[in-house]
Amino acid sequence: MADPLLNFFTLMENQVGVIVRGCLFADPGAGRTRFDRLFLIGRSSVPLCVDALKAAVAEAKRGKDTQRYREAVECLRIAAPSEPLATLDQAWLEAQEMANHMETTRLLTELKGYKNNLIKESIRMGNEDLGKHLESIGDLNAASETYAKMRPDVSTTKQLVDVGKHLVRVSIQRREWGMVSAHLSKLGAAHRGEEEKAVQSYLEVAQGIALLGQEKYKEAALSFLAVDSGVSGSSYNELASQSDVAVYGGLLALASMDRDELQTCVLDNTRFRALLEHAPHIRRAVAQFVAGRYSACIATLESYRPDYLLDLYLQKHVGNIYSQIRSKCITQYLIPFSCVSLDTMSKAFGGAEQPIEDLLADMIRSGALAARIDTIDKLVTTRSANPRAQMQDSVLQAAENYEKQALDRLRRMGLAAADLELKGSKKLGPHGFASQSDLLMEETLS
Template sequence: MAASDSVLAFFAPATSHGGVVVRGQPKLDLDLYIQNYTGRTRFDRLIFIGKTCVPLCVDALKAAIVESKKAPDVSRYRESWDCIRIAAPEEPEAQRDDAWIEKTEIGNRLETARLETELKGYKNNLIKESIRMGNEDLGKHLESVGKLQEAYDAYARMRQDVSTTKHIIDCSMHLANVSLQRRDWQMALTNVGKISVVQNSEEEKPMQAYTKIVSGISLLGIGHYGDAAQSFLQADANVPPAEYANIASPNDVAVYGGLTALATMDRQGLQQRVLENPDFRAFLEHEPHIRKAISLFNNGRYSSCLSILESARPDYLLDIYLQKHIPTIYSKIRSKCIVQYFVPFSCVTISSLDAAFAKPGESIEPELVNMIREGSLKARIDGKDKLLVAVRPDPRAAMQQEALEVARKYEHNAKERLRRISLVAAGLEVVGAKKPGADHVPGLSTDELWYDENRCLVQTGGGAVESQG
């Protein structure tokens, strides 16, 4: 069909450049999926799906066109139109609405000029609250039209005029939201940290969920999967999803937290902090297959766990925050499964590992070689008999090595103490300032007492030296 040919032509550049293209039919329902979100993330997710998923391409791009016209961001409309004119040139949405573009651009310029004039007047009158509100209004407008850097600067100028805790929280939330849209993970973490410091009891619950989810997404973005899992697992499930719907949904929290926890935590941590966590268990109700995968891992059914995750891979590749991390996270989970499978045995045939973990017609041996080289698998491969043999450390050798290390440390500390004593005896010591509240030594006044930086020696006024080590 012509439509399918045009869609394939649309994805050809991404395929040739090694981009992620999902060709299988995902399980998610586009309409139900996008209803979980509000604000600018709706367009971001729709256009992302349109550029990534072949079966949902046209529907997602058409929805993105509609969504882009709900806001005065002309650049977003141009981006979605530029995609759909290639992917589905016969659709009505493929005809560019020049009248709407011109009208919206004129309105944006007039609104920007009006807000800047108002803000200038507030600055002339030196009314701090009006200046703060003027910067906030200007920042919201600039954010709505897609000028994220200018919006960030406007929100940042609010800080010098804040006067209450609520103002600090609002300012930090604006900055964190813009940072997420710009994929500036460090600034998002910084601004969320300021919310955590000043939030009060009345706003603690909704802000707790918001800060934990934003922190988790930012930590996920910079690849700190263990810390990201800790943040997602601490999110309060009793907070209404509307409080953070402009960023993520409860389904997203379950997926992000479940996958990062499965990739970084041991069995005990998964059981206590994930499956038995009442708050996170409520999130897992939205994604039961994640809960099932974690349960299967804890029960030692590794191939079933990996099978569930592989069946959900197309859906996860359509997530704007998760896509680029899926290969790494899945690789970590798979390595953990192989290691845990091998733990009870001293020797395992490679054919049994192939049956449990390899794809049909392939062997897991090259993967085992890489894991051994990286140090994640303590074993060696018997190429003749096709066995994976565990490398067990010799307890006696380990004890002797530990004893030698303790002796080396003791010798080093003794030499440093003797060197210090010799320096003091030779009068080569640089005496520092007296420290208030020094410990009292019987027979010495406080004026005659001085500790060195290691608190090993006592220097008296007469030059006597006593070891306190």
């Protein structure tokens, strides 16, 4: 029998190789996210550790952040001490640190001159150049403060949006999800005209990433699903690719929406449908869930789990998202049956990380599933609702409400017959009008 660990690593290498090749040949203008993805793969994937870290070292040397270069080299030294890139290039480090210091001094001097001349546009551009430089060398705290100083000097909506983008990008790198939402809320109205859709798509992607970081899965799904597929991915490529947006939107929708919402918001969403072409397996998984093929949906998602475990934003949430999707599938699967064997449930929904018995027990304990587990006969028995009891409860509740309303009307009629004044305003209904009982009483008195 083949070694399951070897099979897992082989599957991981085949699946994750696509991610590494995508990072290696990504657009260099994508920003610091490219290094982050490579470094994450290097620290998380055993079969691709060396290749990813070598690419991360090369990417760091193309930039100005010396601290990132040190971290990448240190990780590569631990993983593969014999690699030539595992040794620090002291000459490059010293030269780059000197160049960074000189550039910082030059930009600060220019900005001071602009402030002395009191030219708002020059001050804004000086702060922007300094902020970009500080961000490129890894001083994110100073970069965020510098970008924030641009706000008093902006004069157009485009400049306001640019400031917001800078602050959002830095906050995402610092994983300050609350600050991302705060900066997005300050942007207000976006560009009007041709650039409006591009700006709106950028805001939706950034908001979705922030909500995902805060584990607000449904709100994040709605943000990703609102991204316009007609907008070029280059408008938000520094945050995520079009394939990433499709994966995030589809996965989070599966974890947080019911069948009708999935059909309406995902499959029938004309704006998002084109993005799903970049992730056909997500569209297939959503369609399988809507069609009631729950075990096929789980199998499709499990085959791509290694990819998501190496994703920059999904990695920490994969277990929780998959658990919610599996729980939904199990709940929907059991609705037509009164009794299902544990072997059948294990074949359909069992996972390596948690046996089906433990998963069902957790769902029952949390109240997500109304069922019982028969460990002797290996059966799962669902608790079917009693329609007679539900009808009786609803009738009793309606009778109690009617009795209460009748007593209120009689009491008011008695007060009116005794010539007692009723002080206070009439109780208003949910839409700001007098309640039906008050109107009926007035008709009776008249």
